[in-house]
Amino acid sequence: MLRIVAEDDIAIRPAGYVLDPSFPSYQDDPFAKLVQHVVPDLGPWIERMRKELPAAYPARYALVRDRRELREALPEAEALVVERLEVGPEELSLAPRLRLVLKFGTDLANIDEAACRSRGVALRCLRRRQNVAVAEHAFALMLALAKKLNAVNGLVTPSRLAEAGKSWGRITGLLTLQGATLGLIGFGEIGREVARRAKAFDMVILYTQRHPAPAQIESELGASYVPLETLLAASDWISIHTPLNPATQHMLHAGNLSLLKPGALLINTARARLVEPAALHASLREGRLGGAAFDVLYAEPAVEDDPLLGFDNVILTPHLAGASRWNLFTDLEGILQGIEMAFRRSPAANVNLSA
Secondary structure, three states, rough: EEEEEEEEOOOOOOOOOOOOOOOOOOOOOOOHHHOOOOOOOOHHHHHHHOOOOOOOOOOEEEEEEHHHHHHHHHHOOOOEOOOOOOEEEEHHOOOOOOOOOEEEOOOOOOOHHHHHHHHOOEEEEEEEHHHHHHHHHHHHHHHHHHHHHHOOOOOOHHHHHHHHHOOOOOOOOOOOOOOEEEEEEEHHHHHHHHHHHHOOOOOOEEEOOOOOOOOOOOOOOOOOOOOOOHHHHHEEEEEEEOOOOOOOOOOOOOHHHHHOOOOEEEEEEEOOOHHHHHHHHHHHHHHOEEEEEEEEOOOOOOOOOOHHOOOOEEEEOEEEEEEOOOHHHHHHHHHHHHHHHHHHOOOOOOOOOOO
8 A cells, every 4th residue: 555644734634535544534624624615525526536546545644744753754655745844865765665755836945856866756846726826816916906906996987987086098097017126025836926927027026035046946937036125125016925923923014114115015915914014004104105905914804994994005805815715626636646647657757747
């Protein structure tokens, strides 16, 4: 029976329900609750998937939470599914039976590709549909602000135009993305998906994170690394794509928001508290920020007196950037099919599943 070791993540864990007959019941799993409005009962879906995976099912699917648990499980592992856990020479030396490393995502910073090649271990990466969806939503918010869609929606009759104090075809302040500078705070999976779209719009792309990305990635996406302060001062648009933790909470505050060029616009599809709320409100009131669009809120659902609801240059959406929930199934099926493809025939070379 195939032995699979997998990082314990809400999107990776459910593969165990399909592949491992001894896996605990899916009924109370957060994944089942998350998708129940599109698939009320996972049972029939699980049975269908099993029939499509003759090489991968049945298997033993062991979950690990950290480096210690990973290292303990590796001696029996034939396949490894990870998102953030590191896989390098030390880990590979503990896994004599390992034939496949499946990276849930396309950022291979935590995987030693050369070590995998030298060991003859196939490396596959999966482009996550949810990351694509978040990037699309960030770009939709950018376009909505640029074209003032929140303000001009429905202003197509003389009476509505007059009531709004507008004239037909005479809406001021519209923006064009071409040639504008986009600053990405965070250049991981989602930040790079946004950069792909910005490149297609002929935008100038800056990014900041703890360390510069590989030169090949920068060249492919046309992006340049700069410190946060430089990014804030140079960008017409700023889009946030970094996790929330004690080090990043309120990373945008009154001090560095004062560096913004007047009229810059802010997009946040990550977490609201990456931006200090009082500083955000003040920057909007003073006009330093020309507008903002958030898919993440300081309270979810928002309270009726949320100050952001009082700005006509702010767009708020109800934390739906990763939708639809079908994206979760698409990503999960990608994991299952990646394992199936690798063990249906001997994995002779690295394969990229990111198309």
